Amino acid sequence: xxxxxxxxKYLVTQMGNDKSIKCEQNLGHDTMYWYKQDSKKFLKIMxxxxxxxxxxxxxxxxxxxxxxxxKAHLNLxxxxxxxxxxxxxxxxxxxDQLGEKLFFGSGTQLSVL
Amino acid sequence: xxxxxxxxxxxxxxxxxxxxxxxxxxxxxxxYFMWYRQYSRKGPELLMYxxxxxxxxxxxxxxxxxxxxxxxxxxxxxxxxxDSATYLCAVSGSARQLTFGSGTQLTVLx
Numbered sequence: 001x002x003x004x005x006x007x008x009k010y011l012v013t014q015m016g017n018d019k020s021i022k023c024e025q026n027l028g029h030d031t032m033y034w035y036k037q038d039s040k041k042f043l044k045i046m047x048x049x050x051x052x053x054x055x056x057x058x059x060x061x062x063x064x065x066x067x068x069x070x071k072a073h074l075n076l077x078x079x080x081x082x083x084x085x086x087x088x089x090x091x092x093x094x095x096d097q098l099g100e101k102l103f104f105g106s107g108t109q110l111s112v113l
Numbered sequence: 114x115x116x117x118x119x120x121x122x123x124x125x126x127x128x129x130x131x132x133x134x135x136x137x138x139x140x141x142x143x144x145y146f147m148w149y150r151q152y153s154r155k156g157p158e159l160l161m162y163x164x165x166x167x168x169x170x171x172x173x174x175x176x177x178x179x180x181x182x183x184x185x186x187x188x189x190x191x192x193x194x195x196d197s198a199t200y201l202c203a204v205s206g207s208a209r210q211l212t213f214g215s216g217t218q219l220t221v222l223x
Binding site: 040092105 | 218
């Protein structure tokens with residue numbers, strides 16, 4: 001069983017569209033995250049949720065809106081996609097808010113044309 | 114200056130070689146040091162976790178932290194083709210929020 005699963009794996013879309021990425025973890029963890037990895041492999045945190053509550057919200061355009069319906073799910077909705085949003089987006093989870101021992105999903109490759 | 118600097122490589126070694134991967138960081142407040150391994154088209158996975166200075170060994174892997182120099186290393190002994198991946202160092206402080214290096218791409222040739 002996949003511990004942290006995210007869908008879709010690939011997302012190709014036009015500028016200006018709205019898209020969502022879904023994430024689910026079956027590890028029973030309390031905290032979930034969204035990370036963005038750019039073309040140079042630089043990985044940067046975007047959001048962190050603990051038990052459905054937003055804990056960390058880094059400097060991310062408000063076109064990005066995370067939603068956590070329950071502690072096992074954290075979705076990412078992106079409005080008005082821009083070329084610069086092209087990246088790999090990773091969902092992750094950790095047992096507590098000590099966000100060092102992370103379990104990552106396989107990533108969603110987003111390409112904005 | 115980036116908070117964490119890591120040589121991107123790529124680094125290519127023959128099977129069986131000892132590999133040394135390194136990062137430097139700028140903030141002396143960092144206390145937690147990690148290495149993540151990322152295979153192509155996969156998410157990173159935690160390889161090593163250390164707190165404060167010193168060495169930690171796990172099988173063929175040794176993580177070393179020198180807080181006085183703000184330098185962290187990962188050594189891989191008897192490297193195998195299956196070790197071919199990108200290795201990301203990461204640090205955190207009291208806020209317990211990770212800052213990643215940009216990764217070193219390693220290829221171990223059979």
